[in-house]
Amino acid sequence: MSVPVAAAPQERITVDDRDRVVPPRPRDLTVGLVALGVVAAIGAALAGLVSGPVTIPAGDVVAALIDRLPFFSVEHGLSTTATTILFDIRAPRVILGLAVGALLAGSGASYQGVFRNPLADPYLLGVAAGAGLGATLAIVTGTARLGAGFVLPAAAFAGAILAVLATAGLSLRRGRPGGPAALILAGVAVAALLAAVQTYLLQRHADSLRVVYGWLLGRLSTVGWAEVRIVLPILVVSAAVLILAAGAIDVLAVGDEEATTLGIRPGLTRALVLAVASLATATAVSVSGLIGFVGLIVPHGVRLIAGTRNRRVIPLSMLLGAAFLTLTDLVARTVQAPAELPIGVITAFVGAPAFLLILRSQQARA
Amino acid sequence: MSGASPIALAARDITVTLGGARVLEGIDLTVVEGEWLALLGPNGAGKTTLVRALSGTVRHAGSVTFGDGSVTGDGAQGLRGPRGRARRIAVVPQTPVIPPGITAFEYVLLGRSAHQGLRLSASLDDRRRSLAVLQRLDLEPFVDRDLATLSGGERQRVVLARALVADAPVLVLDEPTAALDLGHQFEILELLADLQQERGLTVVTTLHDLGVAGQFGDRLAVLHGGRLVAHGTPAEVLTPDAIGRWWGVDATCTVDAGGRVDVTVRRRRTDASPAGAPVTTPADDATPASGR
Numbered sequence: 001m002s003v004p005v006a007a008a009p010q011e012r013i014t015v016d017d018r019d020r021v022v023p024p025r026p027r028d029l030t031v032g033l034v035a036l037g038v039v040a041a042i043g044a045a046l047a048g049l050v051s052g053p054v055t056i057p058a059g060d061v062v063a064a065l066i067d068r069l070p071f072f073s074v075e076h077g078l079s080t081t082a083t084t085i086l087f088d089i090r091a092p093r094v095i096l097g098l099a100v101g102a103l104l105a106g107s108g109a110s111y112q113g114v115f116r117n118p119l120a121d122p123y124l125l126g127v128a129a130g131a132g133l134g135a136t137l138a139i140v141t142g143t144a145r146l147g148a149g150f151v152l153p154a155a156a157f158a159g160a161i162l163a164v165l166a167t168a169g170l171s172l173r174r175g176r177p178g179g180p181a182a183l184i185l186a187g188v189a190v191a192a193l194l195a196a197v198q199t200y201l202l203q204r205h206a207d208s209l210r211v212v213y214g215w216l217l218g219r220l221s222t223v224g225w226a227e228v229r230i231v232l233p234i235l236v237v238s239a240a241v242l243i244l245a246a247g248a249i250d251v252l253a254v255g256d257e258e259a260t261t262l263g264i265r266p267g268l269t270r271a272l273v274l275a276v277a278s279l280a281t282a283t284a285v286s287v288s289g290l291i292g293f294v295g296l297i298v299p300h301g302v303r304l305i306a307g308t309r310n311r312r313v314i315p316l317s318m319l320l321g322a323a324f325l326t327l328t329d330l331v332a333r334t335v336q337a338p339a340e341l342p343i344g345v346i347t348a349f350v351g352a353p354a355f356l357l358i359l360r361s362q363q364a365r366a
Numbered sequence: 367m368s369g370a371s372p373i374a375l376a377a378r379d380i381t382v383t384l385g386g387a388r389v390l391e392g393i394d395l396t397v398v399e400g401e402w403l404a405l406l407g408p409n410g411a412g413k414t415t416l417v418r419a420l421s422g423t424v425r426h427a428g429s430v431t432f433g434d435g436s437v438t439g440d441g442a443q444g445l446r447g448p449r450g451r452a453r454r455i456a457v458v459p460q461t462p463v464i465p466p467g468i469t470a471f472e473y474v475l476l477g478r479s480a481h482q483g484l485r486l487s488a489s490l491d492d493r494r495r496s497l498a499v500l501q502r503l504d505l506e507p508f509v510d511r512d513l514a515t516l517s518g519g520e521r522q523r524v525v526l527a528r529a530l531v532a533d534a535p536v537l538v539l540d541e542p543t544a545a546l547d548l549g550h551q552f553e554i555l556e557l558l559a560d561l562q563q564e565r566g567l568t569v570v571t572t573l574h575d576l577g578v579a580g581q582f583g584d585r586l587a588v589l590h591g592g593r594l595v596a597h598g599t600p601a602e603v604l605t606p607d608a609i610g611r612w613w614g615v616d617a618t619c620t621v622d623a624g625g626r627v628d629v630t631v632r633r634r635r636t637d638a639s640p641a642g643a644p645v646t647t648p649a650d651d652a653t654p655a656s657g658r
Contacts, residue, residue: 264448
């Protein structure tokens with residue numbers, strides 16, 4: 001570029017005093033906050049591994065975990081039964097909780113970012129309604145019991161993806177992507193239609209109500225490591241894409257038109273983020289049912305401590321969402337042990353009042 | 367003043383159709399490097415649409431060629447995406463969207479987006495440039511302030527800072543003073559004139575106020591009904607005849623030695639004033655009341 005950047009003012013900054021002069025050092029703060037999030041997630045995971053009908057001492061859990069690592073051999077006082085509980089029952093469930101929490105909270109934060117709407121949640125574009133209908137279909141037709149239990153998640157996943165595709169297709173304006181409002185309205189229409197079909201099916205198959213409701217309320221039950229193997233690759237991919245796109249989502253905060261003048265493609269950015277976040281949500285829903293509030297409450301909590309920039313909000317939401325859901329699941333399976341409460345009930349029970357508190361504190365600040 | 371000077375921006379045959387209506391029709395407009403071009407015209411003439419076409423935020427036929435020879439569109443030298451255009455043309459929108467909870471510094475940093483990599487993470491250089499521009503515009507005390515808490519005049523300077531930090535040779539402003547009182551209007555305009563000198567910037571502004579255009583513009587272009595109807599120096603464009611024809615008001619125009627034009631607008635209904643004496647209104651009220 002031929003235009004020089006104002007030379008005179010630049011002389012006022014030297015390398016020595018730049019920490020004082022150049023004001024925010026966002027990266028340092030982000031690193032600190034992310035470290036905090038990692039600690040929270042590890043703490044929650046440890047609590048989840050320790051607690052249950054049989055308490056396994058934390059020291060033994062850590063020792064047994066290290067013992068599992070290649071090249072390490074550590075003595076731990078765990079019986080074979082305890083080891084089996086730890087590695088075949090609790091560990092997959094804890095890891096699934098971490099992954100589903102991260103997926104839902106990260107997707108929620110991304111949805112809120114690209115829609116510039118703090119009330120957007122990852123079920124906005126029809127994921128929940130589609131998954132619900134898919135699962136209902138699998139249950140009422142009896143196919144849910146086939147295929148080693150994998151027909152149900154597959155049907156829920158397919159329903160969720162088809163619903164989001166329908167929403168995206170309906171929001172097109174003359175073949176080009178419509179704006180955020182068009183997407184949200186199309187999502188509302190698709191969700192209403194699918195919910196109507198689902199209600200009709202349930203009414204015709206009243207005997208399946210309990211099973212369908214059990215699924216809809218969400219739970220983190222696992223069959224060994226199978227669910228974890230499905231979810232982890234999606235978690236890695238979506239975390240990478242959403243964290244990479246967070247900077248562009250921050251630019252979108254000034255609106256599509258200004259973002260274009262700043263060099264960003266708003267339509268493409270929104271489409272990419274929504275596609276990945278919807279895939280992440282559909283995956284989470286397919287293995288855990290409809291767990292509400294995580295995608296809403298966790299990003300809002302994060303914004304209270306870390307500000308509104310998505311560069312921080314998205315990775316932190318994933319970490320704290322992981323911690324939150326793991327702890328919620330711990331509550332769900334211990335409060336009324338040996339019975340398990342649906343985790344969706346706990347997230348709503350904790351989430352709704354917490355959400356109100358956050359809203360009130362924001363109003364108090366304003 | 368043009369002639370041999372290099373071209374900063376050349377719009378060729380810009381045509382925009384919105385909702386079936388021709389909003390701009392065959393606009394040909396050349397802006398010379400270092401020049402201040404003021405786009406004038408009554409409401410609905412197409413000023414803002416032309417700015418949007420130049421900055422690539424509205425679909426248009428025709429092309430825009432920049433000083434480095436790059437052309438918008440799909441040709442061999444085409445600037446297909448918004449990124450290339452953002453490096454050549456920086457925009458101050460008429461009503462900027464202020465994201466919630468953003469500090470002045472974070473906001474200015476957004477202006478570096480077109481220079482950043484895939485993750486759009488700000489380098490130390492980006493942060494230094496942002497701070498330097500904020501200092502130049504006397505905004506250093508506000509760097510960590512929430513943008514929403516600044517006054518209208520301060521906020522307008524922050525938006526200008528975001529455009530300046532983009533380091534683009536052409537700066538386009540859509541009604542940069544629309545929301546400001548008289549004092550702050552002139553503060554922003556004088557600042558723009560200084561920056562134009564310091565950085566050799568090419569400035570394109572839409573302006574409602576003919577008096578301001580006559581004082582600050584090097585060249586003026588008048589749009590009317592989506593067409594370019596006049597283009598030239600202030601003295602050539604701002605004549606009582608032209609103002610009467612395009613804005614439907616009576617005005618006197620005084621050209622000073624430097625080629626700047628004073629525009630004074632008069633009421634037509636002289637019977638409204640005592641003893642038929644002409645009532646003069648300040649030039650700021652030159653906004654058309656009687657339409658086209």
